[in-house]
Amino acid sequence: MASDKQLPASAGRRIDEPTGVETVGHEWDGIEELNNPLPRWWVITFWITVVFALAYVVVYPAIPMLSKGTEGLWGWSSRGQLADEMAKVQADRKPMLDAIGAMGVEQIAGDPKLLAQAKAGGAAAFKQNCAQCHGSGGKGALGYPNLTDRDWLWGGSAQEIEVTLVNGIRAPGAASTRTSLMPSFGKDGILQAGQIGDTAAYVLSLSGKHPSVAAAQRGAAMFAANCVTCHSADGKGLRAFGAPNLTDAVWLYGGSRDAVVGSISKAHAGVMPAWGSKLDAATIKMLAVYVHSLGGGEQFAATPAAAAPPADGSGNAKP
Amino acid sequence: MPSPDPKPPAPVLYEKRKAIFPKAVDGRFRRFKWLVMALTLGVYYITPWLRWDRGPYVPNQAVLVDLAHRRFYMFGIEIWPQEFYFVAGLLIMAGIGLFVITSAVGRAWCGYSCPQTVWTDLFQHVDRLIDGDRNAQVRLQDAPWGPAKVARRAFKWSIYLVISFWTGGAWIMYFADAPTLTIDFWTGQAAGVAYATVAVLTAITFLFGGFMREQVCIYMCPWPRIQTAMLDEKSLIVTYKDWRGEPRGSAKTKEKNPSGVGDCVDCNQCVNVCPTGYDIRNGPDIACITCALCIDACDQVMTQLGRPRGLIDYATLDDCKLEREGHAPRPVSKALFHTRTLIYVGVWSAIGFALLFALGSRSRIDISVQKDRNPPYTIEPDGAVRNDYTLKLLNMEGRPRPMRIALEGLPGGLMWTDDISQEKAAPVLDVTVGADQIEPVRVYVIAPANATQRQIRFVLKATDAEGGGDVSENRFDAPGGDEGEKN
Numbered sequence: 001m002a003s004d005k006q007l008p009a010s011a012g013r014r015i016d017e018p019t020g021v022e023t024v025g026h027e028w029d030g031i032e033e034l035n036n037p038l039p040r041w042w043v044i045t046f047w048i049t050v051v052f053a054l055a056y057v058v059v060y061p062a063i064p065m066l067s068k069g070t071e072g073l074w075g076w077s078s079r080g081q082l083a084d085e086m087a088k089v090q091a092d093r094k095p096m097l098d099a100i101g102a103m104g105v106e107q108i109a110g111d112p113k114l115l116a117q118a119k120a121g122g123a124a125a126f127k128q129n130c131a132q133c134h135g136s137g138g139k140g141a142l143g144y145p146n147l148t149d150r151d152w153l154w155g156g157s158a159q160e161i162e163v164t165l166v167n168g169i170r171a172p173g174a175a176s177t178r179t180s181l182m183p184s185f186g187k188d189g190i191l192q193a194g195q196i197g198d199t200a201a202y203v204l205s206l207s208g209k210h211p212s213v214a215a216a217q218r219g220a221a222m223f224a225a226n227c228v229t230c231h232s233a234d235g236k237g238l239r240a241f242g243a244p245n246l247t248d249a250v251w252l253y254g255g256s257r258d259a260v261v262g263s264i265s266k267a268h269a270g271v272m273p274a275w276g277s278k279l280d281a282a283t284i285k286m287l288a289v290y291v292h293s294l295g296g297g298e299q300f301a302a303t304p305a306a307a308a309p310p311a312d313g314s315g316n317a318k319p
Numbered sequence: 320m321p322s323p324d325p326k327p328p329a330p331v332l333y334e335k336r337k338a339i340f341p342k343a344v345d346g347r348f349r350r351f352k353w354l355v356m357a358l359t360l361g362v363y364y365i366t367p368w369l370r371w372d373r374g375p376y377v378p379n380q381a382v383l384v385d386l387a388h389r390r391f392y393m394f395g396i397e398i399w400p401q402e403f404y405f406v407a408g409l410l411i412m413a414g415i416g417l418f419v420i421t422s423a424v425g426r427a428w429c430g431y432s433c434p435q436t437v438w439t440d441l442f443q444h445v446d447r448l449i450d451g452d453r454n455a456q457v458r459l460q461d462a463p464w465g466p467a468k469v470a471r472r473a474f475k476w477s478i479y480l481v482i483s484f485w486t487g488g489a490w491i492m493y494f495a496d497a498p499t500l501t502i503d504f505w506t507g508q509a510a511g512v513a514y515a516t517v518a519v520l521t522a523i524t525f526l527f528g529g530f531m532r533e534q535v536c537i538y539m540c541p542w543p544r545i546q547t548a549m550l551d552e553k554s555l556i557v558t559y560k561d562w563r564g565e566p567r568g569s570a571k572t573k574e575k576n577p578s579g580v581g582d583c584v585d586c587n588q589c590v591n592v593c594p595t596g597y598d599i600r601n602g603p604d605i606a607c608i609t610c611a612l613c614i615d616a617c618d619q620v621m622t623q624l625g626r627p628r629g630l631i632d633y634a635t636l637d638d639c640k641l642e643r644e645g646h647a648p649r650p651v652s653k654a655l656f657h658t659r660t661l662i663y664v665g666v667w668s669a670i671g672f673a674l675l676f677a678l679g680s681r682s683r684i685d686i687s688v689q690k691d692r693n694p695p696y697t698i699e700p701d702g703a704v705r706n707d708y709t710l711k712l713l714n715m716e717g718r719p720r721p722m723r724i725a726l727e728g729l730p731g732g733l734m735w736t737d738d739i740s741q742e743k744a745a746p747v748l749d750v751t752v753g754a755d756q757i758e759p760v761r762v763y764v765i766a767p768a769n770a771t772q773r774q775i776r777f778v779l780k781a782t783d784a785e786g787g788g789d790v791s792e793n794r795f796d797a798p799g800g801d802e803g804e805k806n
Contacts, residue, residue, distance in 0.1 A: 038333040039538055041531075137693030148697040149705070248700030249768070293737070295697060295707055295763055 101282035105158045106300055108289055115289065122290025125283050129275070138294045143253055143270060150296040151250040153242045154178050157300035162288040168274030169242065177274055180241040185226065186265025195222050200260040206235040206247040336534060338460055339596035341443055342453040346615025355431045356440060367492035376754030377717035384494050396678065399715060408674045412667060419663040421549050423655050425556045429543065430610035435535050438528035439594060442479060449475040453591060479529040487520030533595035536608055543605045552636040553657050557609045559600045559631045562643045570624055582630050588620055589613035589631055599631055685713035686779040688791040695796040702768030704797045710760045710777060714752035721782045724748045728775040729795055731767045736760055770797045
């Protein structure tokens with residue numbers, strides 16, 4: 001498609017024989033450029049993009065200056081956009097959070113949609129607030145309870161977990177925090193080292209470990225005299241005091257003989273903050289639901305201390 | 320100082336589009352183009368309205384790309400996202416299909432079935448319908464703007480717009496239930512993206528079909544450029560047999576001097592009917608989309624003059640060379656099947672058969688297991704070892720199906736879920752998976768205190784008449800034998 005005008009063959013410009021198209025006059029090592037004109041719309045499109053780019057530079061942040069870039073007429077910023085989107089998400093979540101905050105934690109399980117949301121929200125809050133001690137999967141660590149098993153110090157129903165979360169355990173300054181104190185039998189000179197060893201042997205024998213039958217038999221008397229108030233006569237513990245069950249396979253501070261001797265000599269007293277003053281009610285309820293869902297959650301059983309226990313047969317009592 | 324030579328004027332860097340007014344023509348290729356147009360447009364506009372009964376749980380639109388639910392329905396076939404390789408396979412087949420066509424018959428895709436070609440053809444028919452054939456169109460183009468011309472143009476462009484809108488509107492019907500979407504669209508209840516899509520596609524169709532036309536092929540489309548690399552002397556192309564046509568001369572000149580003049584009478588009909596305005600007598604070019612309308616036009620002229628048809632014809636460059644040397648023309652069918660084409664066809668059908676086989680033998684039921692890794696296991700108060708898993712049960716059928724999961728490889732192992740309490744833990748679980756759904760089930764697996772780490776298997780079986788199943792192997796973690804604090 002030759003250009004209509006036939007220009008004089010000056011300045012290297014000439015008509016290319018095979019194509020009949022004029023060259024532009026440039027030549028590099030014998031290679032010449034044909035002057036096939038661009039379509040006009042192409043050029044118009046090019047100018048439109050230029051205008052668009054200029055407008056973009058004016059209305060959006062674009063040019064870097066000394067301390068910060070130009071802000072643009074529309075005042076857009078990625079931080080601002082994030083804030084808007086977060087505000088929208090918060091607004092979307094508000095009805096759900098309000099509903100969870102308003103209902104009792106035991107009612108949440110009755111609403112599958114809320115339950116799923118509470119579990120998800122609880123999982124997020126757990127990672128932020130609880131994982132530091134209990135581990136991101138709730139497995140716990142030496143001295144920090146495992147939340148995935150069926151062994152609970154203070155109660156494993158959703159309501160009990162909520163109470164524990166709100167008030168904490170031995171939380172300083174929290175009025176109704178869950179609290180108890182085991183004496184340090186060795187450090188405070190209540191028992192002699194041999195007696196402690198015997199007690200430890202008895203405690204270990206409760207869960208089927210028999211380091212020494214004779215020592216365990218001697219330890220039984222020590223146990224009966226010093227430990228049964230909290231750990232109960234059969235060693236199964238008492239939730240009112242957060243006293244652990246000594247007959248099972250779960251050992252918060254270690255189940256070796258040395259560890260048990262250590263725990264008797266110098267008692268442990270784990271502390272958890274009272275989250276009631278740090279987190280809102282909905283978050284705590286979601287956390288309770290989440291922790292309850294980790295595999296060891298219990299049905300709510302009215303404690304003997306409760307005023308009006310529900311009629312039996314409601315499937316709540318653990319054998 | 321002597322003045323230098325006067326500077327030559329600056330070269331023209333861009334030019335206005337040269338308007339093209341293709342003349343109506345009839346012939347076998349034109350009729351083939353009508354057929355292809357009816358077929359492609361028909362398929363495009365009608366397909367979303369076809370129904371296909373899949374039962375009460377699944378949409379009954381025959382062809383549906385359900386982006387929201389991540390399903391692709393095509394008649395009896397339903398594709399889930401994890402089976403996207405079927406779609407990838409189809410796309411590869413489409414690509415190789417294009418190679419087959421190009422290898423066998425040159426740019427037939429460009430000439431007959433490319434959407435740009437089909438819609439441009441449609442709009443050019445609108446031009447002829449409203450403005451008349453080529454000469455009338457040229458006259459109207461050259462006429463000064465007045466009320467009559469404005470009215471004519473406005474009328475024609477509004478027809479363009481209706482076609483464009485219909486085109487854009489048909490597109491969205493593939494992505495939702497067509498009748499519902501149509502009602503929603505006209506009552507303002509459809510999603511914003513539906514309106515935006517229709518607006519963009521309408522604008523593109525209006526612009527590309529109504530105004531850009533051959534410029535898309537010549538300046539914008541990469542395919543003609545790729546194709547130049549795929550054509551060789553054995554490819555069928557539309558070509559002018561210059562040894563027969565040249566030198567050009569009128570019928571009268573030929574009567575006087577039969578040997579000095581070729582068959583081409585320079586009537587320019589081949590150029591007049593060309594939708595891209597190219598003169599095929601200049602040889603193969605990117606501008607020739609090989610729609611073969613020039614063959615129809617030239618054949619008509621040759622018939623009128625009583626000369627053999629095929630001055631412009633489908634031929635390979637090799638055959639042209641032979642014919643030029645005086646050999647008899649080879650039948651076109653021979654050019655169709657050369658080695659390269661057959662190789663492409665072989666690859667194409669191999670992929671096709673592989674896809675069909677995969678489609679026929681694919682499982683409609685699936686289990687995948689994700690194990691909780693934190694914690695890997697939990698020791699229960701009685702010393703039992705518990706591992707937690709999330710099972711995903713896939714039911715790809717359009718009806719709910721009862722399924723049974725059995726635990727294998729864990730002596731004394733029991734399972735329970737959030738819905739089945741631990742008191743009812745059992746070595747098997749019965750679950751009903753909803754129609755066309757993935758059912759996530761959180762499963763707690765417990766083994767007696769002496770359990771050791773091992774591989775276990777979740778065996779899924781459908782317990783309805785159709786049956787079928789799947790197995791997923793996973794790990795059961797347990798404390799190692801030397802863990803001090805437990806002893």
